Structure formats: C-alpha cells, structure tokens
Amino acid sequence: MPASPAIMEAIRQGSWIRKMFEEGAILKARMGPENVFDFSLGNPYGAPPAPLAREIAHLAASPPPDLHKYMPNAGFPDVRRSVAEDLRKGTGLDFTSGLVVMTVGAAGALNVALRALLSPGDEVIVIAPYFVEYLFYIRNAGGVPVVAESAGDFQLDLDAIRAAITGRTKALILNSPNNPTGAVYPSEALTALSGILSGGEKRAGGPIYVLSDEPYRKIVYPGSEFSPPAASLSNTIVVYSHSKDLNLAGERIGYLAVSPDAADAEEVADACVFCNRVLGFVNAPSIMQRAVAGFQGIEADMSVYTKNRESLVATLMESGFSVVPPGGAFYLFPRSPAEDEMRFIAAALEENILVVPGSGFGRKGYFRVAYCMDPKTVERSLPAWRRLGSRFFGRKGGRA
CATH class of the missing domain: 3.40.640.10 (Type I PLP-dependent aspartate aminotransferase-like (Major domain))
Structure with a gap:
C-alpha cells in the first residue's frame, strides 16, 4: 500500500459533509438543481460585500509595489x-x-x-x-x-x-x-x-x-x-x-x-x-x-440566515422534530426521529433533502441542517420536511 495506512483510515472516517455534498451533486444532475434541497455544506450565502469586491478589483488592476x-x-x-x-x-x-x-x-x-x-x-x-x-x-x-x-x-x-x-x-x-x-x-x-x-x-x-x-x-x-x-x-x-x-x-x-x-x-x-x-x-x-x-469591523448580513432559521425551526418543531433553536451560525442540529440516523438520512434523500448525519460530528442520533441558502429554496423544502414529520411522527402538528 503506497499511501499511509493512517491517512487511508482518516479518509475512510472522513468528512460526511463532503460525502453528502457530492451525493447532492449527483442528485442535482439527475433531478435538476431546483428540485433538490441541499442542506449539507456550510457555504455562506451571497457574494462578498460590493465595497470589498471593488477593493479586490482595484488591487488586481493597480497592485501596490x-x-x-x-x-x-x-x-x-x-x-x-x-x-x-x-x-x-x-x-x-x-x-x-x-x-x-x-x-x-x-x-x-x-x-x-x-x-x-x-x-x-x-x-x-x-x-x-x-x-x-x-x-x-x-x-x-x-x-x-x-x-x-x-x-x-x-x-x-x-x-x-x-x-x-x-x-x-x-x-x-x-x-x-x-x-x-x-x-x-x-x-x-x-x-x-x-x-x-x-x-x-x-x-x-x-x-x-x-x-x-x-x-x-x-x-x-x-x-x-x-x-x-x-x-x-x-x-x-x-x-x-x-x-x-x-x-x-x-x-x-x-x-x-x-x-x-x-x-x-x-x-x-x-x-x-x-x-x-x-x-x-x-x-x-x-x-x-x-x-x-x-x-475588519464590518457586520455580517443576517437577513437571509434569520429568515431561514425562523422558517425551519417553526416547521420542524410543528412537524414533531426535537430541535434546539441555534443562537448563532447557520445550522440546526435536530435529533434524528429514527434511532438509526442513517435510516432518517435515507428517508430525507427520498424527499430530495440532503443533510449530514450527526455521527460526522461526533454525536450519533442527530443530523445537521446548513440553511445558508436562498430563502426560496428553504420555502420550497418545507412541504418535504412536513412529509418527513408525518412519516416518522404520524402527524403534521407539533409534538408535546
């Protein structure tokens, strides 16, 4: 084996985030990007601030010595x-x-x-x-x-x-x-x-x-x-x-x-x-x-993340999921409704939803939702989340 056994083992254990992202690329090619709800990768939403983009262009065109x-x-x-x-x-x-x-x-x-x-x-x-x-x-x-x-x-x-x-x-x-x-x-x-x-x-x-x-x-x-x-x-x-x-x-x-x-x-x-x-x-x-x-002192644009957080937290809770509302970042980490989290991951894939299993973060029985995306995509995903709630909890309403 020419590669280090330790590195090969690390690859085997490697990041579920990238694995699910790659799965999403395959699904999007087959179903069309608009029909896939990819919550796998924490890629920040939007372009860099316009003044920063102008500064980068200026530096490239007129570089200091x-x-x-x-x-x-x-x-x-x-x-x-x-x-x-x-x-x-x-x-x-x-x-x-x-x-x-x-x-x-x-x-x-x-x-x-x-x-x-x-x-x-x-x-x-x-x-x-x-x-x-x-x-x-x-x-x-x-x-x-x-x-x-x-x-x-x-x-x-x-x-x-x-x-x-x-x-x-x-x-x-x-x-x-x-x-x-x-x-x-x-x-x-x-x-x-x-x-x-x-x-x-x-x-x-x-x-x-x-x-x-x-x-x-x-x-x-x-x-x-x-x-x-x-x-x-x-x-x-x-x-x-x-x-x-x-x-x-x-x-x-x-x-x-x-x-x-x-x-x-x-x-x-x-x-x-x-x-x-x-x-x-x-x-x-x-x-x-x-x-x-x-x-250095610029504030992050929170508008998209706030909207997506509110929509997803409300919908998941109403659908029966156990989720702690996040205080920051752009992730949810709900408890898996199935004891085997991979069973839930597979069910989510059937709804064209991609999430990352909690075992990829050292906590089995959970899954991560990265909601750094266009709010229209999040909105289109909500019926699929409700169907998952109905499938696993037997009803669409909240859980006591």
Whole structure:
C-alpha cells in the first residue's frame, strides 16, 4: 500500500459533509438543481460585500509595489495592525500586531497553533458535537484528541471538561457560535470555565491554551450575544476566518492572535510564525490580506440566515422534530426521529433533502441542517420536511 495506512483510515472516517455534498451533486444532475434541497455544506450565502469586491478589483488592476513579493511570514505589518485594533475594540485587551499572524483561513490557523503548542502525546480537548476536522488537525501535530460531551442543550458541560483534563492536557478547542449546533456560550459559562482550567493547569503542570475558533462570531441572533472567550480566558489564541462574515470561503484568508494575557504570549506568537512557514503555508494570500484590512469591523448580513432559521425551526418543531433553536451560525442540529440516523438520512434523500448525519460530528442520533441558502429554496423544502414529520411522527402538528 503506497499511501499511509493512517491517512487511508482518516479518509475512510472522513468528512460526511463532503460525502453528502457530492451525493447532492449527483442528485442535482439527475433531478435538476431546483428540485433538490441541499442542506449539507456550510457555504455562506451571497457574494462578498460590493465595497470589498471593488477593493479586490482595484488591487488586481493597480497592485501596490509589494503585493506580489515575499513578505514577513506573519503577514503585512499594516494588515496585522488593523486586525489588532479590531480585536482591542472587541475584547478590551491590548492586542498588538506582534501577536497576530495572518493565516490561510481558520483551518490554517488551527494547524499552525496546534503545531506551535504541542509535543507528541499532548492532549487537546474537543467538545462534542464538533467540527470533525479538529481531530485530524490535532493528530497532524502529534497530539491526542480527548472528547468531552456538551450538555443536552449543547452548552458547555463543565463537569465533563473538568473530567477530561489530565497531566497531558495542553489545549482545548472552543467553537462559539458552534458548528454544528449553533450554540453560543455565555460569558458566565466562560468565566466558570476559566476557574476549571486554572485548576486543571495544576494537574497539567503548565498553561492550558484555549484555541477559540470564531468564524461565526458575527452571525448571532436576537436573544444571544457573542462573548469573546479571550475576555474571560487568559491563555487564549483567537482563530478567525473571513469565510462567513465577508463571504470569502474560497479565498482562505484568516488569522490567529495570541492573547496579550496568555502565558509566554510573545514566545507562542513567534512559534506560530515559524510554523506558518515550515508547514508550507509560508504566508496568507497577499491580495486577500490587503483586501480585508479595511473591513475588519464590518457586520455580517443576517437577513437571509434569520429568515431561514425562523422558517425551519417553526416547521420542524410543528412537524414533531426535537430541535434546539441555534443562537448563532447557520445550522440546526435536530435529533434524528429514527434511532438509526442513517435510516432518517435515507428517508430525507427520498424527499430530495440532503443533510449530514450527526455521527460526522461526533454525536450519533442527530443530523445537521446548513440553511445558508436562498430563502426560496428553504420555502420550497418545507412541504418535504412536513412529509418527513408525518412519516416518522404520524402527524403534521407539533409534538408535546
């Protein structure tokens, strides 16, 4: 076998998201795109903001002298200053450009941070349900994933996190708003988590870093509020992507920022710069760095996501599904009406609905609905959801 057995096993276990997306492409070719309701992939809805599109066009047509040349591995200094200023406003902490590294999206940032922090065998806590790629990123750096379950409403289970801490714990990945559940962790929970991590650091014999994965932090619904983990948790590395707020998913532009309150902050930042280079990223895409610099404070357009959330939550609940309304992001994570979630996935496919099984996120018995799409598509899907409710619950109305 020429390929690594470990990689072949990872492919076998790989992302259900992509598998269902590919299934959707086949179904659309056969049925026509307008007849397929593809809730599988979290591709943000809409084009980038018009001013940003104009800025990208301007940079391409009239590039500054340094645009296509080598640069510092951390990124353009003026861009990092813009990021640091935005973080100071959002967290109240004294972030500086020296603590910011521009990265190839949030995925690049996580891989860089984990490689900078971990020695072989170090443990990283992930909270289930989780974005499945976290496990691969941790193993890429020689680490060991340790899963702590969330509470029934997908909020933090602080006792589970406490129990997961060992003498080898080096980091915890926090994702709020969460993919796949949409859970948003309130400041009180983060404050309580800080106490647990402080106690755990005595067992671990050193700091436990929090990798705060925040690509959805600007997509939060009324009734919830994003609380920046860095404001409550001292040893935080902020991880961000402009995939969701600026609709630049394909451009792979993001950053990591080490909290000024973190232990050995400058040393960790220097290690991240080095790892950005030796992992082969070298630096984030230059034109996108320049483009996003002036758009750090822009708000995400919530109108489509809010409309789709309201329609789907109401219809699924009325049809009998058990679903926790998300506080942020653009996902629902309902409980599967069939004990075998794959039986429900197959039934949904019969209605031309594509969703992702919860086992792909470390939580069997659930499924994920990504509703980042044209509201007209969501509206056309509602009768199919009602038919599924009737099929599994025997009625179209709500369940007591």
